[in-house]
Amino acid sequence: MMTIFHWHWMDVLYRTFWNVMTRAIDLAWRRWARANVAITAFATLSPEGDLAEKIAGLAGNAPQNKIEVQTLQGFEADLHASRTEIVLARLLEDLKPTLDQLGSRQTLRVLVWSGKSGEPHGLGEAVSRRWRSTSILPHAQVEVVPEVSWPGVERYVRQQRGALVLLCAQLHDAGDEAHQYSETAVGLLFEPVKSVRRPGIAPVRLFRSMPTAIESLGADLRQFGDAGAVELARFRMGWSCGLGKPEKYALTQAITDCGLALKGGANGLISLDDCIGPVGPISPWISLALVSELAGYGQGAQLIALQEGNTLRLAAAALTESSAALESPGEATRNLGAGAVLVCLSPWIALLLAVLVHPANTFVWILGGIGVAIFLAILLLFIHPLIVQTRVERDIKDAGGRLPNDAIEA
Structure with missing residues (x-):
């Protein structure tokens, strides 16, 4: 018994x-799904002015250009610097007010990417020289990289607990391959969320991205909303970054099946390729900067779908963290x-x-x-x-x- x-x-x-x-x-x-980094500063250069506001319908209509390859105006090379150096210097000037708030004791990792695998000669040294001449307070550890990985940036900021500056410029003087894309440039400052305690800073949170696949996109999108920090119903806009036709169709169907009503773009998805012509490899980072700008304008949480190699990823950006509490077992x-x-x-x-x-x-x-x-x-x-x-x-x-x-x- x-x-x-x-x-x-x-x-x-x-x-x-x-x-x-x-x-x-x-x-x-x-x-794990709600781990995030803060985007505390951003700067974009594109052929279309006020691009984020126009895409969201805050200032006129969104531009419509799917074919024409456009160039950046007002950035001409001279005897002292190439167009790429001049564009990157402009990005540093726009980021300087926020960078100076970090103080002179910090050393920032600065990634420079020209949108191609090859490293332009002397670009890293030129950026370091511009950093010093602009009198930006933190010290810079400049690296010119052949590519930039989305999860790599997330992982570095969280694990190293350090700030990271990303500078991307995709210009036609980078080579023949670049002529098939419209000229764009973007600068982003990523910081650990817990270190952002400065007055006047309302950082946009970039939450951990989730890998997915075409055949499971619908189920993965639901899981992304259930386990992640942003419920699906809170998403206001969706962004398609470098997706092929099969991925776009699958994402559109998944959004429909989940009952999401996103505004902007075709079928609720915004693609920069439909606005300023072919954008190319740096499309996710340009889109992320525009997302950060629109979140600051009160446009709500943003869903980002991007293609990195053969991997399709879902990411979320929002001005504040979800209020949904985590229960302890x-x-x-x-x-x-x-x-x-x-x-x-x-x-x-x-x-x-x-x-x-x-x-x-x-x-x-x-x-x-x-x-x-x-x-x-x-x-x-x-x-x-x-x-x-x-x-x-x-x-x-x-x-x-x-x-x-x-x-x-x-």
Whole structure:
């Protein structure tokens, strides 16, 4: 009877551990999905002035240009600097007020990308020289990179707990390949959210991006809204960055299936390629700067879909973090009432057996009963629950439940 009672409570313990661990995994994934960085400054240069306001309908109509390749006007090379250097210098001037607020003790990582894999000769040195001549207070560690990874930027700012400046300029003087794209440039300052405590700064939060695929885009978009910091109903605008036709069709269908009503662009999706001509590789970063600008204008949360290589990613940007609270899992209660009963009854059972079997050795039987009680206490209170917990962990892992790889960091 006692054995049945004990195994009943072990079954209760198993279900308790299962519920607690699944809730803990769900909580870890929610925290992982809501990890974010702050965009505290941005600057864009495009052939169309006030592009963000026009796209949102705040200042006239959105430009319509899907074919014509446009150039930036007013940036001419001279004997001292190329057009790329002049454009990057303009971006630094626009970012300088916010950069100076960081103080002279910081050293910022500055990534410079020209939109192509090759490194323009002397570009890094030119940016460092412009940084010093502009008298920007923080020190700069300038790197000219062949490409910029969206998750790489997110990961660096969160893990290194440091600010990062991204400067991208895609100009026709970068080579023949660049002539197929309209000229654009963008500068962005990313900071860890916890370090943004300066007055007058209302940072736009860029939340962790989520990889997805065409065949699972609908389900992934729902999960993105359920687990992420921004519920699907809060998205006001959607941005398509470098997506091919199949990806665009799949995203449009997913948005429709999820019941989202996004404004702007075709089918609720804004693509810079439809506004200023082919934008090219730096399209996601230009779009992110425009998203940050519109979020500051009170245009609500923005959904961003971007293509990086063969990977399709979903990202969210919003002015403030979601108010949805994260619930902490309860603690597993090791309810071992049966074990306690068995332990307490062991000496009495031993005494009863001694009286019935060998009354002369009653004391020895009682000592044996106490020893059995101690053994059962150790077995029931420590070993068996650990076996039950290990089984729960194995079963949950077999069912597909796991913690994110960087759950602690997130």
